[in-house]
Amino acid sequence: MVGARGFWELVWPEVEGLVVDGARVVGEMLRIDAHGGGSAGLCPACRCEATRVHDVYTRRLADRPLGGRRVVVFLRVRRFRCDEVSCWKRTFVEQIARLTTRYGRLTDALARMVQAIGVAVGGRAGARLATHLGVRAGHDSIVRRLRKLPDPPSSSVRVLGVDEFAFRRGRTYGTILIDVETHRPIDLLPDRSADTFAAWLAEHPEVEIICRDRCRVFGEGGRRGAPQAEHVADRWHLLHSLTSAVERTAHAHRACLRKDVEYTVPEVRDEAVDLANARALIESPPPMDPPGNQILARTRQRHADVHDLRERGYTISAIGRVLGLDRKTVRRFATTDLDELLASARVRRTGEIDRFRAYLQHRFHAGATNAAGLFREIHEQGYRGSRVVVTKYVATMRSGTAVPEARRVIPSPRRITSWIMRRPENLGDNERSDLDRVLAACPDLATAHALAGDFAAITRERRGSDLPDWVARVLADGPQPLQSFAISLQTDWDAVVNGPTLQWSSGAVEGQVNRIKFLKRRSYGRASFELLRTLVLAQPP
Structure with a gap:
């Protein structure tokens, strides 16, 4: 007892x-x-x-x-x-x-408990959680406790990871520093500048390796603040830059794929074409206001709500909070006529001439090759587009490059890039056959496919010594976007070669950047730099 x-x-x-x-x-x-x-x-x-x-x-x-x-x-x-x-x-x-x-x-034990709640879930959420735990602690009290947290004890850093994070995306950025060996954050810097990074490195001469992306700021700051350190370009960023170059190549050679698309040319008969049968090929125009269109109904309702609140004296920001809309969206509804909003809301994925293509091809192959005459014919059938569009389309039929309705869809550049950058064993049978058809239609894409596969193998198999040969091949025979990528690699050559050679990467840094995004959303309105730095450096309980 x-x-x-x-x-x-x-x-x-x-x-x-x-x-x-x-x-x-x-x-x-x-x-x-x-x-x-x-x-x-x-x-x-x-x-x-x-x-x-x-x-x-x-x-x-x-x-x-x-x-x-x-x-x-x-x-x-x-x-x-x-x-x-x-x-x-x-x-x-x-x-x-x-x-x-x-x-x-508070007793010391309860103070530690309140700090742990704040580190885990933040101020306002922590206050709600504390109520269920039998603790009286408001969100201001929890934030004050968080501000009193000391910095973790400093230790020597041999492998340093550095990356940027956004205070306000596209405007102001900070810098996060990570111990890559322990995956723990070391420090947060208030800006993204070479001078600040170099000054921090000067106070830590023990740094031997710097893992980073290919940002010029971190490269310059690293060379000035730690000239003894080796730089390692992150492998994922290298592959991501290569992916962008391959996608630009696919965009540039879109015309090759259009010419390769198989289509059916209407059969030409010796007798005169029956105009009644030709007119049957014209598609019905889409309704201007489809019944039950939810997008149009929502547009009308939002327009009415915004103008009602404006008449009641609400500001743009207040209307956004009430309706759950972004301020730019509220401003557009407040300053734009309803007819213009409805016109932009109506989905028009095809041009005006698209529904007359079959008719034009039928008449063209029947001998009616005069563009002005064909324009008059379809104008009588309801065409409201420009005569220039008809003239250009007739010219493509004369040159043999006109593309009617295709039996198979041309894959988008992003999809082609996905097929090229993925491992061959991860492609399905249909994807593999589509990729083979694309590569057969465009020699430059076939070259890009071979070069991208070799670069991915160099990166994954840690064969950084093979990079000079790869760059030479690209500069000799590669498409222009890949040549630009290869030239950009030479501006930071040592770090690029170390990326596929050494074991280090920026994976831990990217994970901490995602954690910062979470902390910023959780601490909305209170995430000053000092508090954000405290939360990032504090170890979760």
Whole structure:
């Protein structure tokens, strides 16, 4: 059996010199009366013992919940008088080690608990969670506790990871520094500049390797602040830049794929074409306002809501908060006519001439090759487009490059890039056959496919020594976008070669950047740089 004294030792196992006088339930609160058990106090200024009591008063300290009840310790403390002549402090209040602090209203254990809640979930969410845990702590109190967190102890960093993060995307950026070996953040810098980064490196001469993307700022700052360090370009960023070059190549050779698309040419008959049958090839025009169109109905409703709130005196920002819209969207609805908004909301994925293509091709192959005559014919059938469009389309039929309705869809440049950059064994049968057809239709894309596969193999198999040969092949035979990519590699050559050669990468840095995004969203309105830095450097409980 555990007696009363043993029970309180279980509640505060780390506290010494505390005497519990009693405990009772008052409403929903558990009140504990206690006092210090020492015969003397230790002066915090001169560290001398004092025995003369100047005054006695009671402090109220909130402690961790017990038995589902809020706990308040009514602690009777003594104010001692220091008798040391040379001491500047005349009186002082006794403190119970590992229980109380000066001016503190929480016990040390509860203060650590509140800090842990703040680090884990933030201020406002932490306040809601604390209520369910039986702790009274507002979001301002939790934020104040977070601001008091000290920086983690510094240690030597051998492999440093550096990257940028956005305070406001596209405008202001900061810099995050990571110990790549432990995956822990070391520091946050308030801007993204070579001078700031170089100054930090100058204070840490132990850095041997710098993992980064190919940002010019970090390259320059690293060379100035740590000339002894090796730079390693991240492999993922290298592959991402190559992917962009391949996609630009696919965009540039879109015409090759159009010419290769198989289509059916209408059969030409010897007799005159029956105009009634030709007119049957014209597609019906889409309705201007399809019944039940949700987009148009939503556009009308938003326009009415925005103008109603504007008449009631709401600002653009206030309307955005009420309707859950971005301010730019609210401003567009407030300043644009409804007819113009409805016109932009109607989906028009095809041109006006598209529904007349089959008719034009039927008539062209029947011998009606005059563009003006064909324009008059389709104008009588409801065509409201320009004569120039018809003339250009007839010219493509004369040159043999006209593309009617295709039996198969031309793959987009992004999809072609995805097929090229993925491992061959990860492609399905249909994807592999489509890729083969694309490569057969465009020699430049076939070259880009071979070069991209070789670069990916160099990167994945850590064969950085093969990069010079690869760059030479690209500059000799590669498409222009890949040549631009190869030239850009030469501007940061040492880091690029080290990327596929050494084991280090910026994966841990990218993970911390995602964590910063989460912390910023969670701390909306309170994420000053100092608080953000504290939250990033603090280790989650």
